[in-house]
Amino acid sequence: MRELIHNxxxxxxxAAGTAxxxxxxxxxxxQFHPEGMTALSLVSGxxxxxxxxxxxxxxxxxxxxxxxxxxxxxxxxAVFQIMFRIEGDTYNSTDDPAYAVIAAVSATWxxxxxxxxxxxxxxxxxxxxxxxxxxxxxxxFALFEVGMNITSGVSTLIHFGNAVSYTLNTVALDVxxxxxxxxxxxYTADVKANADPDYSKPTGSVWCGVLVxxxxxxxxxxxxxxxxxxxxxxxxxxxTTGSTTVTWNCCVETATETxxxxxxxxxxxxxxxx
Numbered sequence: 001m002r003e004l005i006h007n008x009x010x011x012x013x014x015a016a017g018t019a020x021x022x023x024x025x026x027x028x029x030x031q032f033h034p035e036g037m038t039a040l041s042l043v044s045g046x047x048x049x050x051x052x053x054x055x056x057x058x059x060x061x062x063x064x065x066x067x068x069x070x071x072x073x074x075x076x077x078a079v080f081q082i083m084f085r086i087e088g089d090t091y092n093s094t095d096d097p098a099y100a101v102i103a104a105v106s107a108t109w110x111x112x113x114x115x116x117x118x119x120x121x122x123x124x125x126x127x128x129x130x131x132x133x134x135x136x137x138x139x140x141f142a143l144f145e146v147g148m149n150i151t152s153g154v155s156t157l158i159h160f161g162n163a164v165s166y167t168l169n170t171v172a173l174d175v176x177x178x179x180x181x182x183x184x185x186x187y188t189a190d191v192k193a194n195a196d197p198d199y200s201k202p203t204g205s206v207w208c209g210v211l212v213x214x215x216x217x218x219x220x221x222x223x224x225x226x227x228x229x230x231x232x233x234x235x236x237x238x239x240t241t242g243s244t245t246v247t248w249n250c251c252v253e254t255a256t257e258t259x260x261x262x263x264x265x266x267x268x269x270x271x272x273x274x
Contacts, residue, residue: 001062009080010025010057013057013101013105016104016105017097022055022101024055024057026057026059055084058080058081060081062079071158072119073153073158075150078148078150079146080148081131081143082143083134083142084098084099085139085141086142102146106146118155119153120154121151122160125148126146128145163242164240166178168221168238169236174213176212176214182205183206184205207273213267214265220233232251234249235251235252236250237250249273252270256268
């Protein structure tokens with residue numbers, strides 16, 4: 001796991017840094033010399049080695065929380081440390097392309113999943129955190145930390161929620177959670193129409209779903225929580241997972257809104273299949 005996650009992150013940094021000629025190398029603890037951080041490297045199309053400036057990357061923390069499920073699920077905490085040269089006394093994306101690369105990869109990996117071999121990985125990456133600086137010769141180098149929460153499991157047995165999307169009457173939803181349930185109704189003794197002793201025969205079914213999502217300004221959704229929607233208002237909820245789509249034509253049984261000062265407006269719809 002250590003080598004895998006390090007190689008994945010290093011490859012992402014170098015791919016993002018190609019346009020600005022940024023080079024990231026590791027996995028080792030940092031070593032410095034008075035001239036800065038450079039190495040002799042092969043350069044495409046040239047017969048001699050050239051001195052290349054690099055930014056060292058170190059996977060300093062990798063902690064596992066294992067589970068006993070058949071999917072061999074594990075939760076991981078990974079922490080990378082990266083040092084790069086900055087221009088001037090402060091860092092920013094405009095003057096320091098290495099920082100721009102790190103910030104861009106962190107944004108992409110905020111909700112990221114990848115399959116390697118027989119395992120699947122879901123990665124949630126945090127924003128780069130500034131730790132301090134080091135002066136080497138006439139250059140100033142900034143030290144940053146990038147933390148990640150990773151969930152891994154056997155690819156055929158584990159499925160991650162970020163691969164699922166939802167729409168409600170064709171409007172894309174920012175879903176926090178979705179719980180769906182299906183219940184069969186059965187005969188009861190007091191409503192039997194004949195003497196058949198088999199009370200386990202189903203007479204019908206009910207599908208319900210509890211959808212929690214962040215409000216994004218849709219007036220029809222707001223009308224439901226405000227109680228101003230028409231009584232027979234119909235909704236088409238569509239769940240898309242890869243190439244598989246499921247549609248439920250339903251109505252809103254209950255609608256609630258949670259409002260907190262400074263917080264995100266959040267709706268909870270209890271849906272019943274029509």
